[in-house]
Amino acid sequence: xxxxxxxxxTGIAVFAIGLVGALCAQDRLRRVLALKLxxxxxxxxLVVAAWREPPASPDPVPHALVITGIxxxxxxTAVALALIxxxxxxxxxxxE
Amino acid sequence: MLLDWxxxxxxxxxxxxxxxxxxxxxxxxxxxxxxxxxxxxxGLGLALVAFGxxxxxxxxxxxxxxxxxxxxxxxxxxxxxxxxxxxxRQSGEGDAHD
Amino acid sequence: xxxPLILFDLLLGVSVVxxxxxxxxxxxxxAAIVLFVIFGLLSALAWAxxxxxxxxxAEAAIGTGVTGALLLKTLHHLRYVTGQLDQFAAxxxxxxxxxxxxxxxxxxxxxGLITLGxxxxxxxxxxxxxxxxxxxxxxxxxxxxxxxxxxxxLNFRAYDTLMExxxxxAAVIAxxxxxxxxxxxxxxxxxxxxxxxxxxxxxAIVVVGTYLLxxxxxxxxxxxxxxxxxxxxxxxxxxxxxxxxxxAHRGAAxxxxxxxxxxxxxxxxxxxxxxxxxxxxxPDQAKTLILLIEGLVTISIAVTLAALxxxxxxxxxxxxxxxxxT
Numbered sequence: 341x342x343x344x345x346x347x348x349x350t351g352i353a354v355f356a357i358g359l360v361g362a363l364c365a366q367d368r369l370r371r372v373l374a375l376k377l378x379x380x381x382x383x384x385x386l387v388v389a390a391w392r393e394p395p396a397s398p399d400p401v402p403h404a405l406v407i408t409g410i411x412x413x414x415x416x417t418a419v420a421l422a423l424i425x426x427x428x429x430x431x432x433x434x435x436e
Numbered sequence: 437m438l439l440d441w442x443x444x445x446x447x448x449x450x451x452x453x454x455x456x457x458x459x460x461x462x463x464x465x466x467x468x469x470x471x472x473x474x475x476x477x478x479g480l481g482l483a484l485v486a487f488g489x490x491x492x493x494x495x496x497x498x499x500x501x502x503x504x505x506x507x508x509x510x511x512x513x514x515x516x517x518x519x520x521x522x523x524x525r526q527s528g529e530g531d532a533h534d
Numbered sequence: 535x536x537x538p539l540i541l542f543d544l545l546l547g548v549s550v551v552x553x554x555x556x557x558x559x560x561x562x563x564x565a566a567i568v569l570f571v572i573f574g575l576l577s578a579l580a581w582a583x584x585x586x587x588x589x590x591x592a593e594a595a596i597g598t599g600v601t602g603a604l605l606l607k608t609l610h611h612l613r614y615v616t617g618q619l620d621q622f623a624a625x626x627x628x629x630x631x632x633x634x635x636x637x638x639x640x641x642x643x644x645x646g647l648i649t650l651g652x653x654x655x656x657x658x659x660x661x662x663x664x665x666x667x668x669x670x671x672x673x674x675x676x677x678x679x680x681x682x683x684x685x686x687x688l689n690f691r692a693y694d695t696l697m698e699x700x701x702x703x704a705a706v707i708a709x710x711x712x713x714x715x716x717x718x719x720x721x722x723x724x725x726x727x728x729x730x731x732x733x734x735x736x737x738a739i740v741v742v743g744t745y746l747l748x749x750x751x752x753x754x755x756x757x758x759x760x761x762x763x764x765x766x767x768x769x770x771x772x773x774x775x776x777x778x779x780x781x782a783h784r785g786a787a788x789x790x791x792x793x794x795x796x797x798x799x800x801x802x803x804x805x806x807x808x809x810x811x812x813x814x815x816x817p818d819q820a821k822t823l824i825l826l827i828e829g830l831v832t833i834s835i836a837v838t839l840a841a842l843x844x845x846x847x848x849x850x851x852x853x854x855x856x857x858x859x860t
Contacts, residue, residue: 350547356649361558363641399665400682410597415705418842421608422712432615515731
């Protein structure tokens with residue numbers, strides 16, 4: 341048992357949960373949450389891939405990739421949420 | 437060595453307070469009791485853990501940073517507790533004992 | 535052999551997975567978002583344990599903090615639009631429709647296959663294989679900074695980071711376009727205690743954000759983490775209504791949005807002008823250039839994230855609601 345194995349499996353499990361949620365959730369906000377879970381799961385795998393046994397320092401390139409991914413994900417989330425707000429407003433207006 | 441033991445026991449006592457707060461959150465009947473248990477117990481638990489960790493710190497700078505973290509976490513958790521209680525009172529949720 | 539920390543790792547891994555299940559399983563949307571925030575913070579803790587403090591900081595500040603604020607704001611807006619503001623729970627906003635068994639089975643098989651493939655690929659991959667460690671360590675002296683992640687982000691792979699800043703810029707443009715003419719949900723009144731907290735926390739957040747930026751060249755931290763922390767200043771100002779965006783401020787806001795991208799691209803062009811490849815900084819000026827880029831990018835990131843939280847472009851709304859598209 342080493343930390344990379346534990347967190348690698350954690351990452352795969354989180355990604356799988358997010359994938360199921362993104363496919364099966366019908367609520368829009370829940371789908372965004374599910375996709376966020378997927379992105380965190382992918383982050384886990386990359387961070388684990390960068391990990392080395394403690395005396396050695398980890399590989400910085402995957403770390404930079406994950407940071408880039410986090411920033412891109414927050415941009416995508418913001419756009420998705422704006423679309424959800426707009427869509428819900430349009431639906432509410434159509435119902436009136 | 438003695439310092440290590442004092443620090444470890446302080447952190448352990450702090451953890452006990454956190455557990456007590458969590459039990460209160462799970463077991464108490466309404467939102468105000470739960471908040472009371474959580475904010476009181478966690479406030480004390482956090483102070484004990486921060487004090488224990490500060491004893492283990494290497495330099496004065498680290499102690500100062502731990503103190504700052506303690507101050508702002510305590511401030512934020514008190515404000516959060518207040519905001520939740522205030523919202524519950526305004527929406528009338530706390531009156532329902534379920 | 536058994537390190538006591540392995541127990542901690544196991545506990546943390548199980549908690550993270552359990553929280554992910556809870557996020558998807560929570561009946562109340564508000565509870566799901568709060569659980570997601572806790573999930574993000576515990577993931578950040580796991581990444582700190584995997585000796586990736588930069589990633590942990592970015593996840594805690596951007597992936598959890600800013601994203602959580604965005605999600606909660608959207609939930610507030612949806613409850614306002616659907617007239618559920620006075621209800622305590624928000625079970626869901628989109629009406630659920632029955633799904634045929636065949637679709638469920640196909641989805642389950644698909645998810646199972648992908649997960650299985652991932653697990654096989656992960657377990658079959660060579661552990662600790664040759665990464666970029668050696669290459670980065672070799673090139674570090676020419677990078678101008680002492681922290682490898684910052685060197686990768688702003689020197690060796692600066693194209694990626696430039697594109698990342700462009701993505702943020704594109705996001706804020708898209709959000710302004712999507713929300714054009716949308717009326718805002720009234721922001722909740724948070725009371726006196728909150729105002730006092732905001733006043734106490736503001737200067738501290740400014741100091742922490744600047745510290746993270748400054749520290750980035752030699753230790754974990756940097757433009758993205760610092761920018762996200764500084765964005766919290768914008769969030770506090772917007773929430774406590776100490777700053778209300780006005781139509782007249784749009785010019786300044788646009789300037790701040792493109793400041794980071796512009797400076798980044800200008801440096802690249804300037805370096806190219808000196809007969810080098812873009813982003814191949816002259817070693818003796820590398821540190822100055824990187825710090826300049828980081829400083830300006832941080833300002834842009836902070837303003838952009840705060841604008842993403844605010845959402846709608848601050849335009850004067852037409853008085854009649856049925857007249858909003860021109």
